[in-house]
Every structure is written in C-alpha cells, then in structure tokens.
Amino acid sequence: MIDIPQRHQGKRPRVTIVDVANGAGVHVSTASRALNPGTSHRISSKVVRKIEKVAEQLGYKRNTLASSLRTQKTGTIGLIVPNLSDPLFSPIIASVEERVAEDGYVTFVANSDYSPVKLRSIIERMSSQFVAGLVVASFELNDPSVELCLELGIPTVAVLRDPRHPRMSSISMDDVSGVQALVEHILDLGHRDISYVTPPLAASTAQNRLAGFNAATRLAKAAGCRFDVVEARAYDVAEGERIMAHMLASGLTSTAVLAFNDLLAVGCLVALKSAGISCPEQISLTGVNDLPFMNMLSPPLTTLHTAGRDLGLEGADLLMSLIKNLSQPIKRVLLTPHLVLRGSTGPVRKRGSDADPSPVAVQSGAITG
Amino acid sequence: MIDIPQRHQGKRPRVTIVDVANGAGVHVSTASRALNPGTSHRISSKVVRKIEKVAEQLGYKRNTLASSLRTQKTGTIGLIVPNLSDPLFSPIIASVEERVAEDGYVTFVANSDYSPVKLRSIIERMSSQFVAGLVVASFELNDPSVELCLELGIPTVAVLRDPRHPRMSSISMDDVSGVQALVEHILDLGHRDISYVTPPLAASTAQNRLAGFNAATRLAKAAGCRFDVVEARAYDVAEGERIMAHMLASGLTSTAVLAFNDLLAVGCLVALKSAGISCPEQISLTGVNDLPFMNMLSPPLTTLHTAGRDLGLEGADLLMSLIKNLSQPIKRVLLTPHLVLRGSTGPVRKRGSDADPSPVAVQSGAITG
DNA sequence: CTGAAAGCGCTTACAG
DNA sequence: CTGAAAGCGCTTACAG
Numbered sequence: 001m002i003d004i005p006q007r008h009q010g011k012r013p014r015v016t017i018v019d020v021a022n023g024a025g026v027h028v029s030t031a032s033r034a035l036n037p038g039t040s041h042r043i044s045s046k047v048v049r050k051i052e053k054v055a056e057q058l059g060y061k062r063n064t065l066a067s068s069l070r071t072q073k074t075g076t077i078g079l080i081v082p083n084l085s086d087p088l089f090s091p092i093i094a095s096v097e098e099r100v101a102e103d104g105y106v107t108f109v110a111n112s113d114y115s116p117v118k119l120r121s122i123i124e125r126m127s128s129q130f131v132a133g134l135v136v137a138s139f140e141l142n143d144p145s146v147e148l149c150l151e152l153g154i155p156t157v158a159v160l161r162d163p164r165h166p167r168m169s170s171i172s173m174d175d176v177s178g179v180q181a182l183v184e185h186i187l188d189l190g191h192r193d194i195s196y197v198t199p200p201l202a203a204s205t206a207q208n209r210l211a212g213f214n215a216a217t218r219l220a221k222a223a224g225c226r227f228d229v230v231e232a233r234a235y236d237v238a239e240g241e242r243i244m245a246h247m248l249a250s251g252l253t254s255t256a257v258l259a260f261n262d263l264l265a266v267g268c269l270v271a272l273k274s275a276g277i278s279c280p281e282q283i284s285l286t287g288v289n290d291l292p293f294m295n296m297l298s299p300p301l302t303t304l305h306t307a308g309r310d311l312g313l314e315g316a317d318l319l320m321s322l323i324k325n326l327s328q329p330i331k332r333v334l335l336t337p338h339l340v341l342r343g344s345t346g347p348v349r350k351r352g353s354d355a356d357p358s359p360v361a362v363q364s365g366a367i368t369g
Numbered sequence: 370m371i372d373i374p375q376r377h378q379g380k381r382p383r384v385t386i387v388d389v390a391n392g393a394g395v396h397v398s399t400a401s402r403a404l405n406p407g408t409s410h411r412i413s414s415k416v417v418r419k420i421e422k423v424a425e426q427l428g429y430k431r432n433t434l435a436s437s438l439r440t441q442k443t444g445t446i447g448l449i450v451p452n453l454s455d456p457l458f459s460p461i462i463a464s465v466e467e468r469v470a471e472d473g474y475v476t477f478v479a480n481s482d483y484s485p486v487k488l489r490s491i492i493e494r495m496s497s498q499f500v501a502g503l504v505v506a507s508f509e510l511n512d513p514s515v516e517l518c519l520e521l522g523i524p525t526v527a528v529l530r531d532p533r534h535p536r537m538s539s540i541s542m543d544d545v546s547g548v549q550a551l552v553e554h555i556l557d558l559g560h561r562d563i564s565y566v567t568p569p570l571a572a573s574t575a576q577n578r579l580a581g582f583n584a585a586t587r588l589a590k591a592a593g594c595r596f597d598v599v600e601a602r603a604y605d606v607a608e609g610e611r612i613m614a615h616m617l618a619s620g621l622t623s624t625a626v627l628a629f630n631d632l633l634a635v636g637c638l639v640a641l642k643s644a645g646i647s648c649p650e651q652i653s654l655t656g657v658n659d660l661p662f663m664n665m666l667s668p669p670l671t672t673l674h675t676a677g678r679d680l681g682l683e684g685a686d687l688l689m690s691l692i693k694n695l696s697q698p699i700k701r702v703l704l705t706p707h708l709v710l711r712g713s714t715g716p717v718r719k720r721g722s723d724a725d726p727s728p729v730a731v732q733s734g735a736i737t738g
Numbered sequence: 739c740t741g742a743a744a745g746c747g748c749t750t751a752c753a754g
Numbered sequence: 755c756t757g758a759a760a761g762c763g764c765t766t767a768c769a770g
Contacts, residue, residue: 061493061496061497062497063438063497063499064497064498065434065437065438065443065498065499066438068434069432069434069435069438074434084459084462084463084466085459085460085463086459087456087459087661090453090454090455090456090459091454093453093478094453094454094480097453097478097479097480098480106477106479106494106498107477107478108475108476108477109462109466109476109478110466110475111463111466111467124430125475127430128430128431128432128433129433129434129475130432130434266662266665269665270665291662292456292662293635293660293661293662293663293665293666294662296635296638296639296662296666296667297662297665297666297667298665298666298667298668299667
C-alpha cells in the first residue's frame, strides 16, 4: 500500500530568489537589488518591473532567515511583560504590535512571570535570535538585566516599570502624583484613618505609589491622622482577598483602604463582601489601573487610569527611533494617570451618627483565605 | 570633539561556533555535533566536555537564524488571535506560550483583527519566517486560509473557532449544548419571551450558539413561547450597548436576553442601567465566556465558562504532536462549557403582580448609542 | 570518533 | 545599470 499522508500532501516547494532571477533572465544579485526598496532605484525600472512581475507570478516570499543572517539584522522586536494574563498588559501588547508593524517589524511576546531570572534568560534568548530591539515591562529597580541589554547592544525601552538606570529610557505613569491625588481625594472625603496595601518594593511602580502615599500623608500625619501600610506578597485578586481578611481579623480601624492596583482592590472587595462590610458606607476602597469592567463592579471602583495603549505606543515609538539611531539622549517620560472617581469611595461616616461601633467588627468565621 | 555614543557603547562581539571550535582545538563540525543534543553522543565525552566548557566560558549562544536556515526548521510557532485586547484571549496566549516552551519553542503572537484578509497575510508572513506550526483562533467557517496552511504544509491547529474543514484539527467549546443549557435554565425560570443577540454568522462560535438557541427553543416555540434573534455587527461592549438601546426603542417584549458573549452582555447591561430597567427583576441577562470580573458585576453575570487555558494547552499539545508527525488522524475536540449561574438571571415576574405594564416602556431620551 | 567541504538563501562590496 | 563572487553561521552527508 502506498502511504499517503492524511494532511498537507500539497506541500508546495518554496520559491527562492534564484527562481525569480532565472524566470526573469537576470542574475540573482540584480533580482535581490530589484526586490529591495533600498536598492531598487539602482536597477532600470524596466528590469525592476519584469522582476517584480515574475516574483509575483511565482509567489516569491523573501526568506527572512537568510536575509537576516546576511544583513545581521532582523525585522523582529521583543516585548516582555511580567504576566501575560493580567488585563493591564493587553492594550500594551496590542499597541506595541500595532506601532512596530507600521515600520515593518513583528513582535515576539514573552512572559517573565515576575522573575528576574526568567527575564534574563528571555533577553538572552531574544538576543540570540537577533531581535532589533526590546520593549520591557518587567524591569525591577536596579535590575541587572538592564546592564545585560546595554552590553548586548540591544536598543531597549522600559515601559510601565522604570528601572531608573541612567542609560535606559522609559515610559511610565506618574505614580507618585497619581496616588497623591488619590489620597487627597480620600482626605477631602473626611477620612482620617487610611491604609495602603503595597506589594514588595521590587519595581518602580510599587516604590512610587508608596512614595505618593507617604508624601500625601506626611502633613496630615502631623495633624493627627492615622495612616498604615500593609504588605502584600503578590499582585492578584486572591492576595487582595487574603490581605483584607487578615486586616479585618487584626482589627482594622481604617475607614478607607487604598490598594496598589485594581486586582488587589477587587480581592479586598470580595473579602469585604464576605465579611458583610459595605463599601463605601463602612470602608472606602480604591485601586490603580482602571482595568476593563472596573466601572461595572458593585460598587464601581474608584481608581487611577493607566493609559496602557499610550504606554505601548510611546514605548514602541521611542524604540523605533532608537533602532534608527542608538546615540540619542536618554528620555524618561511620565504620563499622567487621571483620577477616576466612582462609587467605591464616599464620605466618611459622621462619628456617632447611625451607630455601629468602630473599629469595624467582624466575626472570625466570616474571614476567608 | 570625539563623538561617544551615549548608550550601548559596550556592544560585545558575538561569539560564533568557530570561536568555540578554535578555543577547544577542534573542527567546527565537531563543535557543532558536541553542542547538539541529537548528535553529541557521536563525540567522545571527553571532547564534548571540553567543548561545552569553552562554549560556556566564551558565552557562546547558537545563532538560531543560521541554524534554522541550514536545517529548514525553526523553534518558533505562530499564534493568531482575532483581537489581542479581548480578555478572552489572555489565558489562551499564556497557556500556548507555556506549553510550547516545554518543547523549546517560542511563540509569535499576531492579531488578525477579525479580518480574513489580514489573517491570510499574517499566515504568509509567518510561513516565510518558517514557523514550525500555527495555532489559529481566528478562522472563520470555510475560511480560505485553512487551505493556505495546508498547501504551505504548516502544521496547524484551530482553537476556539472551528473552521469545520475535513483536514483541520480543532479544539473548541461545545457551544451548541452550552447555549442549549443556558436557554433551558431560562425556561426553567419561567421566561416565555426570550431574545438572543448574535453577531454575524462568520465563525463557528456564532453559528453554533445560534444553533443551540434554536434547538432549545424549537419545542417551546410550538408550545406558544416567543423567541427572537437580533443581529449585532460586532463583539464588543459598545455594540452591546447600541443593540440593547435599539431593542428597547423598538418595544422589546422579552423578559430575558441572551447575548453571544460577555462583552455584548455587559454592553446590554450598561444600556439597561441608563434606561432605568433593573436586571434581573425586569430583564434577565446572560453572556458567554465568563471573563474576569463577571462575578463582580452588579448584578453578577450568568454565563458559560470558556476554558481558555484548556483550549490553549490542548491546542498547543496537539500542535506539538502534529509537528512530530504530520500524518495523523484529524481530531475535532469539544470541551464542555459549564454553566455559571449568577445574579443576572432570575425568575420571571408573575403576571399581574407588582404592576408595571409590559412591554418594557422606556423614554426615548434615556436611550444611548 | 573526527575532519573537510558543501550548501541553506540571501546581500553587498568589487568590478566593469 | 548589471554580473561574479564571497560570506553571514550554522549542519550534515561523505570520507577516513
């Protein structure tokens, strides 16, 4: 019996530039020049047309592998994010892809999983694949991978997280003033006991948001207000739930809780609900990022809007210009996050009105996580 | 003045296999064999160790471009989704990446933007970059790109959307029975006038969900129930908002609305809210996919859970085995979506109770979009 | 077990 | 304006 593969039997042979050259009756070097935008002007337009026609008819596609090997440059850029599943990165991925495609580049996306070790190995792998440049959303502060990119000579732009390296350009959100505005809004609402949930201070985002919190609370602290910082271990909903349950169990006195990001805030909200505590009546809550659907929660979440699409577009744009000219001044761009006021924040309860003994009491049985 | 580039001056020279061979005092072919897992057993282990040590010291990284050009195979696979920003695709992207990484492949992600034309050009581009295989979530029914993949001889697996081609394997959700279960739940709640919002029937998902709706309503229709199908033009929140506003303006009589997906459902919810119609008291609402945060909406959305991670893992797994052996039987795998009952669906109002004239009345001023 | 040589498909100085 | 030739960095039949 003849063994016919059940699929793909029609594998068609690949057309090379040699086929095109033969078909057009010219030398391969002529065909190559004609088919390259940068050199086609050196060939008589009649011959160019002929070659283009033959290439079209034969369905010729340049072998980018061979081309890249020869020219030592590829049409690919790498994009590294710390968590592919976090909705925060969707618009960043989409917009980087879009912007670099304008210049004919394609994008490799990789997930560093919040690990500096994985980040390093991804960078090394991408370098060995000759990416033309890198957009990195995974850098931590003083991340040794920054030096690696510089040593390897790969044009690189940091987005979202700024490694704060004197030779690395970055596009990030102005977290300090953003969180400051958030705290001021909370103070305006009359809150005098506020907690902030921070992740480990590995990245600029974590450090800057804490700095914003501290800056805003410094004066108020002198005036007798109470501020507390609680450390989370991760960035996700589950951790937010755990932290809030823990805070409640330890006798939380705050009337407002600011979370590092929306995911933690949503987790806090879950824990508040299962403890039977109403938001914002008993506790006001805020996040950061303004992820999709945050306007549809119950209550809708007050947050800072992170312009993911702008981060991606500006980052990719800067990378494109860096690829054209590496020797340009380092830039550190801050985009202003805007405050999105929604239902999860409200005026602090007047003392003595409405009863209900503070601090917030909660049955230990109601605590999850 | 001497012009010193401000960045990247330390660009280090690339180490090739020739350097390694020289350093180890062997021929490049020996170095190549020693450094390749498949051939290293042919070299004396002493020499292998020597070569590995030198490679390590020199920081040698194989140039994958050159390697791929020679072997005619790359370590990359392509993943094509119709919309990079839809949260539905995040777990698919993450899980495909994860699974193929186990076999040493890296992933190219591309966005077809719901356009068969863009899809074709992405496939052609990826083919010209010698991807080892493709995972495609963008196929429409009878999509000519399926033939293209087969002709090009690229191992390909369809996920989420099944092009229903006799020679294309696919992993998708069992939408027919899923939506059927959804309708039965709604009927159980007492609803007798139900509308379904469908997008254009280009993809299997659209066609199957409509088929599920029709199958479930056939009997009930004979029993005098009223069912309506409304056509949307897109898949997003804005379109859901527009459609629901339109339905309300045209005197919607249904007490339950099923939307093709969560995004449309959320849009419907927005329109209901701005029209002052309560969900589920006046109108029950369902989506499909169970995107993140759907459990946190107000009301939480009843929906079908799409196991994005499983689609990605199974799809990538099948692709890996296809790459190893193209001549294997075509598979069409259906995963069962499970029904997630939440607050957006509830019993139909008893007639005559509670007053409120049906059909749902609404001021035209309240209609958005 | 190791070496010498050819070749993957391009591009680009070097000639003319 | 076009051609002939070298070479990017690998891998792999072919010898020995």
